[in-house]
Amino acid sequence: MVPLYMAFLVGGALCLIGQIIMDVTKPTITPGHILVGYISCGAILSGLGLYQPLVNIGGAGATIPLSGFGHLLAQGTIKAVEQKGLLGALSGGVEAAAAGITAAIVFGYVAAVLFDPKG
Amino acid sequence: MGMPNPDKLKKVEAEEYDTLVQQLKPKPAIFKNCVWAFTVGGLICVIAQLITNYLLVSGMSGTDASAFTSVIMIFLAAFFTGIGIYDELGKRAGAGSIVPITGFANAIVASAMEFKREGYIFGVGARIFTVAGPTLVFGFAVSVLIGLIKVFITS
Amino acid sequence: MPAKKKKGIQTVVFENPPVLTSWASIVGPKEGEGPWGGDFDWILEDYMFGEDTWEKAENKMLRETVKLALSKNNLEPDDAEILLAGDLLNQVISSNFAARELGMPFLGLYGACSTVAEALLTGAMLIDGGFCERIVAATCSHHHTAERQFRFPTEQGTQPTPSTQWTVTGAGAIVLEFLGVGPRITSATIGRVIDMKQNDMTDMGSAMAPAAADTIKAHFHDLDIPSDYYDLVVTGDLAKVGMAILERLLVREGLTPKPNYSDCGVLIFDESQGVNSGGSGCGCAACMLCGPLLKKMVKGEINKLLLVATGALMSPTASYQGETIPGIAHAVAIENY
Numbered sequence: 001m002v003p004l005y006m007a008f009l010v011g012g013a014l015c016l017i018g019q020i021i022m023d024v025t026k027p028t029i030t031p032g033h034i035l036v037g038y039i040s041c042g043a044i045l046s047g048l049g050l051y052q053p054l055v056n057i058g059g060a061g062a063t064i065p066l067s068g069f070g071h072l073l074a075q076g077t078i079k080a081v082e083q084k085g086l087l088g089a090l091s092g093g094v095e096a097a098a099a100g101i102t103a104a105i106v107f108g109y110v111a112a113v114l115f116d117p118k119g
Numbered sequence: 120m121g122m123p124n125p126d127k128l129k130k131v132e133a134e135e136y137d138t139l140v141q142q143l144k145p146k147p148a149i150f151k152n153c154v155w156a157f158t159v160g161g162l163i164c165v166i167a168q169l170i171t172n173y174l175l176v177s178g179m180s181g182t183d184a185s186a187f188t189s190v191i192m193i194f195l196a197a198f199f200t201g202i203g204i205y206d207e208l209g210k211r212a213g214a215g216s217i218v219p220i221t222g223f224a225n226a227i228v229a230s231a232m233e234f235k236r237e238g239y240i241f242g243v244g245a246r247i248f249t250v251a252g253p254t255l256v257f258g259f260a261v262s263v264l265i266g267l268i269k270v271f272i273t274s
Numbered sequence: 275m276p277a278k279k280k281k282g283i284q285t286v287v288f289e290n291p292p293v294l295t296s297w298a299s300i301v302g303p304k305e306g307e308g309p310w311g312g313d314f315d316w317i318l319e320d321y322m323f324g325e326d327t328w329e330k331a332e333n334k335m336l337r338e339t340v341k342l343a344l345s346k347n348n349l350e351p352d353d354a355e356i357l358l359a360g361d362l363l364n365q366v367i368s369s370n371f372a373a374r375e376l377g378m379p380f381l382g383l384y385g386a387c388s389t390v391a392e393a394l395l396t397g398a399m400l401i402d403g404g405f406c407e408r409i410v411a412a413t414c415s416h417h418h419t420a421e422r423q424f425r426f427p428t429e430q431g432t433q434p435t436p437s438t439q440w441t442v443t444g445a446g447a448i449v450l451e452f453l454g455v456g457p458r459i460t461s462a463t464i465g466r467v468i469d470m471k472q473n474d475m476t477d478m479g480s481a482m483a484p485a486a487a488d489t490i491k492a493h494f495h496d497l498d499i500p501s502d503y504y505d506l507v508v509t510g511d512l513a514k515v516g517m518a519i520l521e522r523l524l525v526r527e528g529l530t531p532k533p534n535y536s537d538c539g540v541l542i543f544d545e546s547q548g549v550n551s552g553g554s555g556c557g558c559a560a561c562m563l564c565g566p567l568l569k570k571m572v573k574g575e576i577n578k579l580l581l582v583a584t585g586a587l588m589s590p591t592a593s594y595q596g597e598t599i600p601g602i603a604h605a606v607a608i609e610n611y
Contacts, residue, residue, distance in 0.1 A: 007168035008161035015160025018214030060167035089266025107197035115201035209431015233427035
């Protein structure tokens with residue numbers, strides 16, 4: 001099991017990079033841009049085989065940041081291609097990330113039913 | 120009048136003005152923001168690691184434990200967004216609460232809640248993807264591209 | 275003889291200066307906790323104002339402010355000839371729907387946060403032009419409706435920058451008449467749209483400051499009055515960042531802003547209220563005018579006031595298409611006679 005302090009350091013460092021990008025670049029960078037950037041970069045790094053080592057060291061510190069979600073998509077696709085070929089390129093990513101995506105949408109819907117925005 | 124080119128002059132004027140703005144505009148407190156982002160982001164990952172460790176000890180496989188952890192973290196983010204705490208955290212933590220999957224969940228839940236008053240189909244249903252949509256589009260696009268490259272290499 | 279009431283290029287001077295006979299202001303809870311809380315007519319306990327959406331609450335604020343301003347003169351909405359109003363929301367819905375319920379003849383305006391001055395100067399021209407005797411100028415803004423239209427869902431965890439402004443929840447209405455007792459609108463300068471190519475959606479002050487400088491310069495130039503003519507020159511919602519820039523721009527133009535220059539966005543909140551650069555929104559200048567500023571004029575603490583309400587003509591659609599943020603500012607001179 002990954003020690004907690006490694007999860008803290010790796011997760012913290014990944015967030016730190018995001019903060020520096022937000023503060024140093026023009027403030028036209030919104031949370032949406034950050035999320036898109038992280039998921040894409042995570043998937044690309046994962047495709048190049050560079051993200052798995054980070055997961056081995058940091059555990060949840062590497063999988064919980066959205067780059068880890070990109071890693072999940074990329075690895076799912078790669079595995080599916082190995083099993084099913086071309087079809088796997090289309091189905092693998094969503095299959096691997098299905099639980100997270102569905103959870104976010106369903107919980108979002110439920111929260112909207114239960115809570116009003118307080119502002 | 121002896122003005123050479125009004126468009127060029129306007130451009131120079133705008134550039135000069137921007138220099139003045141950059142001089143007078145206060146910069147974000149980068150160091151403080153970074154400390155907050157690092158700490159909050161790190162702590163969110165520690166909570167996730169604790170959950171993963173617990174699931175692993177109770178006999179779940181590595182992949183399942185990781186997926187289940189994500190679901191629990193998304194649930195927590197939805198809950199704290201619902202009761203109006205996550206946005207307060209975000210004001211201080213910045214990227215520390217945006218980058219983790221809880222930030223992704225927060226963006227989805229906040230959009231869904233916000234547009235409840237425009238109805239459940241075109242309010243909640245349509246707007247829930249305001250931030251999640253772009254993220255998933257690019258995530259899927261990159262993963263399909265990786266899959267195609269993989270197909271190309273193996274064949 | 276054409277345009278005999280015009281002076282210089284952009285300024286009108288009123289022959290029979292219209293009178294501000296009564297006014298009213300309603301503000302949200304946060305503005306009520308600010309340094310001028312005691313000067314507003316009505317402080318709301320929450321952002322809903324007994325309605326089920328924030329948009330409806332904003333509409334009700336505007337409606338109630340108009341009624342309150344008229345009732346101070348024992349008047350009903352039917353007694354005024356025209357309602358001139360505008361707000362920040364798409365299709366100026368707060369004003370349209372308030373006008374629907376008030377049943378008054380209505381002209382909807384859009385000048386972003388400069389609307390209070392736009393309404394006042396249009397109304398003053400209608401009155402001095404002999405087209406009507408009594409109009410109501412009104413505007414409003416609501417923090418949460420503006421947030422969700424221009425920025426992010428209110429529950430999303432986003433980090434403000436030091437130049438971010440807090441949209442004021444508030445409404446102001448002024449009854450303007452041909453005859454009556456009160457401060458009078460003596461002249462007004464219609465602003466040009468000025469765009470200095472600023473594109474930071476979290477910094478409206480920098481986008482608006484050049485427009486304010488342009489209008490102030492035009493006002494003093496057209497009327498040929500000394501730069502210390504007014505007891506107070508007050509801009510609408512430049513806030514700390516925009517105010518610092520405007521002071522520099524005015525000095526460049528040979529006008530001395532200090533010590534009788536201030537900004538409603540800086541005044542309306544305390545530093546400790548977590549508003550970053552300061553307040554903004556149509557309600558910012560409107561509430562400060564219809565609350566503390568006119569109160570000071572009645573007491574004689576201010577006799578000559580130049581209100582320069584500023585507006586950032588920002589559109590999220592245009593900004594996503596790469597457009598910059600144009601600014602506008604209108605100046606209204608209010609004087610005790």
